Amino acid sequence: MSTAGKVIKCKAAVMWEANKPFSIEEIEVAPPKAHEVRIKIVATGICRSDDHVITGGLVMPFPIILGHEAAGIVESVGQGVTSIKPGDKVIPLFVPQCGECNSCLNTKSNLCSKNDIGSSAGVMPDGTTRFTCKGKAIHHFIGTSTFTEYTVVHESAVAKIDSAAPLEKVCLIGCGFSTGYGAAVQTAKVKPGSTCAIFGLGGVGLSVVMGCKAAGASRIIAIDINKDKFAKAKELGATDCISPHDFKKPIQEVLTEMTGHGVDYSFEAIGHVDTLTAALASCNMNTGVCVMVGVPPSGSVISIDPMLLLSGRTWKGTLLGGWKMRDCIATLVSSYLEKKFNSDVLISHTLPIAKVNEGFELLRAGKSIRCVLLF
Amino acid sequence: MATSGKVIRCRAAVAWAVGKPLSVEEVEVSPPKAGEVRVKIVATGICRTDDHVLEGCFPNVVFPVIPGHEGAGIVESVGEGVTSVKPGDKVIPLCLPQCGECSFCLNPESNYCLKSHVSEPQNLLPDKTSRFTCKGKQIHHFLWVSTFAEYTVMPEYAVAKIDVAAPLDKVCLLGCGFPTGYGAAINTAKVKPGSTCAIFGLGGVGLSVVMGCKAAGASRIIAIDINKDKFAKAKELGATDCISPHDFKKPIQEVLTEMTGHGVDYSFEAIGHVDTLTAALASCNMNTGVCVMVGVPPSGSVISIDPMLLLSGRTWKGTLLGGWKMRDCIATLVSSYLEKKFNSDVLISHTLPIAKVNEGFELLRAGKSIRCVLLF
Numbered sequence: 001m002s003t004a005g006k007v008i009k010c011k012a013a014v015m016w017e018a019n020k021p022f023s024i025e026e027i028e029v030a031p032p033k034a035h036e037v038r039i040k041i042v043a044t045g046i047c048r049s050d051d052h053v054i055t056g057g058l059v060m061p062f063p064i065i066l067g068h069e070a071a072g073i074v075e076s077v078g079q080g081v082t083s084i085k086p087g088d089k090v091i092p093l094f095v096p097q098c099g100e101c102n103s104c105l106n107t108k109s110n111l112c113s114k115n116d117i118g119s120s121a122g123v124m125p126d127g128t129t130r131f132t133c134k135g136k137a138i139h140h141f142i143g144t145s146t147f148t149e150y151t152v153v154h155e156s157a158v159a160k161i162d163s164a165a166p167l168e169k170v171c172l173i174g175c176g177f178s179t180g181y182g183a184a185v186q187t188a189k190v191k192p193g194s195t196c197a198i199f200g201l202g203g204v205g206l207s208v209v210m211g212c213k214a215a216g217a218s219r220i221i222a223i224d225i226n227k228d229k230f231a232k233a234k235e236l237g238a239t240d241c242i243s244p245h246d247f248k249k250p251i252q253e254v255l256t257e258m259t260g261h262g263v264d265y266s267f268e269a270i271g272h273v274d275t276l277t278a279a280l281a282s283c284n285m286n287t288g289v290c291v292m293v294g295v296p297p298s299g300s301v302i303s304i305d306p307m308l309l310l311s312g313r314t315w316k317g318t319l320l321g322g323w324k325m326r327d328c329i330a331t332l333v334s335s336y337l338e339k340k341f342n343s344d345v346l347i348s349h350t351l352p353i354a355k356v357n358e359g360f361e362l363l364r365a366g367k368s369i370r371c372v373l374l375f
Numbered sequence: 376m377a378t379s380g381k382v383i384r385c386r387a388a389v390a391w392a393v394g395k396p397l398s399v400e401e402v403e404v405s406p407p408k409a410g411e412v413r414v415k416i417v418a419t420g421i422c423r424t425d426d427h428v429l430e431g432c433f434p435n436v437v438f439p440v441i442p443g444h445e446g447a448g449i450v451e452s453v454g455e456g457v458t459s460v461k462p463g464d465k466v467i468p469l470c471l472p473q474c475g476e477c478s479f480c481l482n483p484e485s486n487y488c489l490k491s492h493v494s495e496p497q498n499l500l501p502d503k504t505s506r507f508t509c510k511g512k513q514i515h516h517f518l519w520v521s522t523f524a525e526y527t528v529m530p531e532y533a534v535a536k537i538d539v540a541a542p543l544d545k546v547c548l549l550g551c552g553f554p555t556g557y558g559a560a561i562n563t564a565k566v567k568p569g570s571t572c573a574i575f576g577l578g579g580v581g582l583s584v585v586m587g588c589k590a591a592g593a594s595r596i597i598a599i600d601i602n603k604d605k606f607a608k609a610k611e612l613g614a615t616d617c618i619s620p621h622d623f624k625k626p627i628q629e630v631l632t633e634m635t636g637h638g639v640d641y642s643f644e645a646i647g648h649v650d651t652l653t654a655a656l657a658s659c660n661m662n663t664g665v666c667v668m669v670g671v672p673p674s675g676s677v678i679s680i681d682p683m684l685l686l687s688g689r690t691w692k693g694t695l696l697g698g699w700k701m702r703d704c705i706a707t708l709v710s711s712y713l714e715k716k717f718n719s720d721v722l723i724s725h726t727l728p729i730a731k732v733n734e735g736f737e738l739l740r741a742g743k744s745i746r747c748v749l750l751f
Binding site: 102103106108109110111260261273276285286287292295296298300301302303304305306307308309310311312313314315316317318319322 | 485668676678688690692695
């Protein structure tokens, strides 16, 4: 492309400091260095984790370009990049897959050690950033940064997808859909005929519902205090929808009574310590599996009675649904094209990038599931 | 037997009140009712859980009580309708019963029979009466089995027949400590060959975990205890490294992570302290690690953790009695013992007559014993 090798000036939603609205700015995006890829972002979803950065629940350096759930087209590649070429449709990966570290070499693991989730440095692997705005360096967000017309990511953090994929729909496979669906089919490994309970019916929770349904669960109990969320949950396979506010007794007692001995699999897709504990207590005391999917704010502490585990329960967490992203994203997109699941149902709103703040307001007000921003 | 159908007068170690030493008394043991079995206990181990009972930190225990739950003996008589055992059979009483009818017994993955203590306290037999009296008072059962009594009575589904060749003073440990630890490794964690393991706590259960990890083919077995006297047996049973947290300034989970690169594949906590429970969780690989809670914390304990420990991908699970369905499995475990597939005898550090039961508990509390077996 004619922009190859040059700095690109483009639009981006910059978060200058915590707890402020986004600022739509003109930024400069440097060309990709060796083993990096510059991507023209076409569509990006708004995820609760982006909001956690704004509110301080997820600690990242400012100023920063957020967004991590997107799809786009490769504009240019740096030296040494062989797996991707300009024009390819791609999804950036906030959990990379370098293929060389212990995690990548372990078939069961998906937490490549090149991830920037733990260290939160906000830079490219070489320690520098590709973004500037008004003379200042702007940080990257967990190796992705998709609230920008052009972004630069490491080659290990991008996956090529089917050229027929509609980017404004498959962007959700970059985070929300895969996280929830994978929690059910990979992490919990829900068995046919089993009973499931899902706490939280946002984009991720609804994807858990889809995963439980795909896995053949016989009973899928969807739980949220916002009853507006029930309709989509039922559409996607929930057999029961309940709100804890409708009961005097704790929700885990309600669920235990509904199912006799608690559910086989419970999922928490909110990130609140109270519901995390309730979800654990809701699964069968001896054979139950509880999966922590939602990201609690940093500094959270969960306190439990150890008997909850000693009786035999299994408690596990999962990032990105356990998928090795580079291996699995293309397959998930193909499954989307084959209509094996209907993640489109998660898209409640579509807005231009200029209306990013409105998109976040919808999320905070509980009025949206996934709002997709278009460039 | 001549005692069949009659009350038996015999010795038992009775706990009259919380915090008091056991009292070896003469007790009266009623004959078994329908569906019950009366067993002459030959040998019984002292387990930390019995100590929790004496301290008052085991839930729903009613005093006065006859503790003990890890024993082996011979059937003296059976009540009406009992078919699976007969007088003269060698048996192990089961502190975790297996009724065979509840949803957990019917689930092949589960061992948590609904007749067990957490679901329904086992201070009295299913008909809500006790078979023990002493000095005119009703004495409660412990987990029904009450093996600190020379004769005890339990439901048929809380006792299992074992090989006639089994030495009762050795296989009594298969009633609790050994299967709990061994099963934690092979059933609950399902340790894989070549993997790395860390075991916190080298008492009877912890050492049994070491044996299980070794049997499963772990390549590295790191045994952890603040009492270095425990290291010798751990090494004998397969530990490749023995470390004490007191020898390091940094937290033990950091030590273990550095020793192994990314944390162990499997960690086990066989003590029941909230601090080591958290350290054990943090010691296993952040994305693929499995941590098994084996030790029973005192009732009222609370564990507090950073949820990121789990969110990164760790698995945390608990286990009772090593996941074994006891009635199904105990006979096979005893047979494996006779075939020398494992050496649980190493766990027996002391053998004492029942009259010296309090000395046995002193040895446990002082960290000087592993398993003390009491003989009648």
